[in-house]
Amino acid sequence: ExxxxxxxxxxxxxxxxxxxxxxxxxxxxxxxxxxxxxxxxxxxxxxxxxxxxxxxIQPNLCRSEQIEFISTGTGILGTSLEYLQNIVGQFDALGIVEEECTTLLDDVQNHIKTQ
Incomplete structure (x- = not known):
């Protein structure tokens, strides 16, 4: 899709x-x-x-590694968190429910709050 x-x-x-x-x-x-x-x-x-x-490209990262990398990652075009927030925001605007991205964003934001 x-x-x-x-x-x-x-x-x-x-x-x-x-x-x-x-x-x-x-x-x-x-x-x-x-x-x-x-x-x-x-x-x-x-x-x-x-x-x-x-x-x-590292397709075999466990969930905790994904969360850690997204919560801390940054590059020339911005942060990994901003990238994921943008993806989820665009899906929301289009009425697309993408559970994996939404759940991952929630997990990352919860991780950041507990740091």
Whole structure:
């Protein structure tokens, strides 16, 4: 599940450059064209997929490690907490219930309160 954005033909080059700069700032994602179903019809879309072979992608972190890293992590674009808050906020605004992200955010915020 996800979101698909339609970009007007005359804006594709500029928007792809913006996407590329944001998503490809460091190793961690692979740009791929994939098939998405929209209104029951398949369309080709550009997606940025987690690269599990990248050194900074660690898919096997236990929950306590996830909470610790998110509560303390910071980078050139902000904190890990801000990133997670933004994700949950965007889902909420779109009416998407994403229990894992919401629960993780609650766990991180509770962890921060007890520090």
């Amino acid at each position: 996800g979101l698909v954005y339609h970009i007007a033909r005359e804006k594709v080059d500029a928007e792809i450059e913006i996407l590329w700069r944001r998503e490809m700032v460091g190793p961690g994602y692979l740009p791929k064209f994939v098939t998405a179903m929209v209104d029951g019809k398949p369309i080709r879309v550009l997606a940025f997929i987690a690269d599990h072979s990248a050194e900074n």
